[in-house]
Amino acid sequence: xxxxxLLCALVHLVVGQDVNDMVNxxxxxxxxxxxxxxxxxxxKRLVRNYVDCLINAVxxxxxxxxxx
Numbered sequence: 440x441x442x443x444x445l446l447c448a449l450v451h452l453v454v455g456q457d458v459n460d461m462v463n464x465x466x467x468x469x470x471x472x473x474x475x476x477x478x479x480x481x482x483k484r485l486v487r488n489y490v491d492c493l494i495n496a497v498x499x500x501x502x503x504x505x506x507x
Contacts, residue, residue: 468505470505471502471505474502488500488503489503489506492504492506492507493506493507
């Protein structure tokens with residue numbers, strides 16, 4: 440009987456913690472919704488800059504930091 444009570448208490452603590460974590464999760468960031476992805480992919484210079492940013496070859500723009 441004690442084992443069942445301990446198991447129930449443990450499950451309650453774990454589930455309660457998960458719910459609190461979900462409530463405090465960061466929300467979707469809408470700052471970069473305006474980016475034209477097609478224009479970026481058709482521009483070789485921009486693609487190269489973003490790739491170099493991702494592999495830490497150059498300093499990143501604010502958009503590149505958000506992409507990381």
